[in-house]
Structures are given as structure tokens and as C-alpha cells.
Amino acid sequence: MSDKLILTLALVGGTGKLGPGLAMRWAQAGYRVIIGSRQAEKAQAVADELNEQLGIESILGLENSEAIERADIVVLTVKQDAHAATVRSLKEGLHGKIVVDTTARVDFRDPKPPEPPSAPRYAQDEIGPEARVVAAFQTVPAHRLKEAVDEPLDLDVLICSDDIDAAFEVVKLVEGAGLNGYYAGSLDNAIVVEGLTAILIAMNKHYDTKKASIRVTGVR
Numbered sequence: 001m002s003d004k005l006i007l008t009l010a011l012v013g014g015t016g017k018l019g020p021g022l023a024m025r026w027a028q029a030g031y032r033v034i035i036g037s038r039q040a041e042k043a044q045a046v047a048d049e050l051n052e053q054l055g056i057e058s059i060l061g062l063e064n065s066e067a068i069e070r071a072d073i074v075v076l077t078v079k080q081d082a083h084a085a086t087v088r089s090l091k092e093g094l095h096g097k098i099v100v101d102t103t104a105r106v107d108f109r110d111p112k113p114p115e116p117p118s119a120p121r122y123a124q125d126e127i128g129p130e131a132r133v134v135a136a137f138q139t140v141p142a143h144r145l146k147e148a149v150d151e152p153l154d155l156d157v158l159i160c161s162d163d164i165d166a167a168f169e170v171v172k173l174v175e176g177a178g179l180n181g182y183y184a185g186s187l188d189n190a191i192v193v194e195g196l197t198a199i200l201i202a203m204n205k206h207y208d209t210k211k212a213s214i215r216v217t218g219v220r
């Protein structure tokens, strides 16, 4: 996959809070980007808005399954409680793809670690070995991605997958978005990253901010 000149990325549920910031950053970095939605018109409206903000025309908006069909890498950015049903309904279209799972199942009113299996482990088991699931971006605050989208962000991203080659494709995507990516072990470790998100939300509440995130030290 890394030999292909320009990768196409589809963001399933890319119309929400997390998807647009990632989409703009990847479009700026030269990837082909498709916003996916349950409704094609909603996807196109968000794509139009992002294109206008960037002064480009390349971001497309399509219904989720059509977006997936055209993509090399699919990024799941659906609302957390829609994750399992979305994976089940789209799983056949995900065969042969790298699937980046951003899901962190945290109740904002009472942030605490979710029960295993991790959402990305659930996705891998549900889709089967025909797709390679990679967990990433769970600790990245959505609104920070929309800041100065052509500039790097001082943010680290933990990347978990059972497939090391897929994980390193996603390290490149993270870097393409202007963040730092670190391989952090198998998909089972993604449950810890979901729990870390609960810690960051608790810290946001306590310190009255929306910007709590993580930095890795002692590596590289």
C-alpha cells in the first residue's frame, strides 16, 4: 500500500466533531479525502464547507458505504454509541482495508474506563482477519485539530494494532496530520487508551479546559 502515490482516506461519520479536523489536515497533506455520512447530502455539505475553508475542491462527500468502496484506508469517526452497529453494517465493505478506529467509549458525565474488549478489538473480531484494524486518535481533542490546519500540533498519538505494517501506515497518517505517532502494542492495549481518554476528560473538567492530551517521553 505504501508504494501507491496518493492514498484515498474515507472518514465514516466524518460529519461530526472529530472527522472534519482530520479531513482538513489530510487534504492539506495531499491525501485524497472523502467525508462519509449516512446521508450523501450531509456528507457533501460538510465537504463543501471544508473545501471552502481550505480554498480547495478536492474533498468529496459520499454515503458511508460508497466512501468506503473508494478508499484505501477507512477511518471510523462515528459517535461512540453507534460504533458497534456501524461496524456490523459496513463490515463486508471493509475487507482488504486498513481500518483506523478512533472510538473512545467514555461517558462525559461520569468518565471512567470502559469494559473490555476495546472498541477496536471488537471491530477486528467482528470484521475478521480480512481487514487490519488500527486504534488511533482516541486522546486527541477534536477542536485542537481544527486550529491552524497547515501547522503541526504538539500532540502525541498512541497507535495499537495486531498488524505492525498497518500500524506504521497509520503512524504516517498521524504524521501527515501534523501530530506525532507512537506504536503502543496490540489492539488489546487500546482498552487502556480508551481509559486514558476518560482520565483526560476528568482532567478537562477539573482544570476547566478542553485541551488535556498526552505527551510521550523517553522514546526516540
Ligand SMILES: NC(=O)c1ccc[n+]([C@@H]2O[C@H](COP(=O)([O-])OP(=O)(O)OC[C@H]3O[C@@H](n4cnc5c(N)ncnc54)[C@H](OP(=O)(O)O)[C@@H]3O)[C@@H](O)[C@H]2O)c1
Pocket (backbone or CB within 6 Å): 013, 014, 015, 016, 017, 018, 019, 036, 037, 038, 039, 042, 043, 076, 077, 078, 079, 080, 082, 083, 086, 102, 103, 104, 105, 106, 137, 138, 139, 140, 141, 142, 143
Ligand atoms: N470529539 C472528540 O474530541 C474525540 C476525540 C477523540 C476520539 N473521539 C472519538 O471519535 C468518534 C467520533 O466522535 P465525535 O465527537 O466526532 O462524534 P459525533 O460528532 O457525536 O458524531 C460523529 C458522527 O457519527 C454519526 N452518527 C451519529 N449517530 C449515528 C448512528 N446511530 N449510526 C451511524 N452513524 C451515526 C453522525 O454522522 P452522520 O449523521 O453524518 O451519519 C455524526 O456526525 C467517537 O467514537 C469518539 O469516541 C472523539
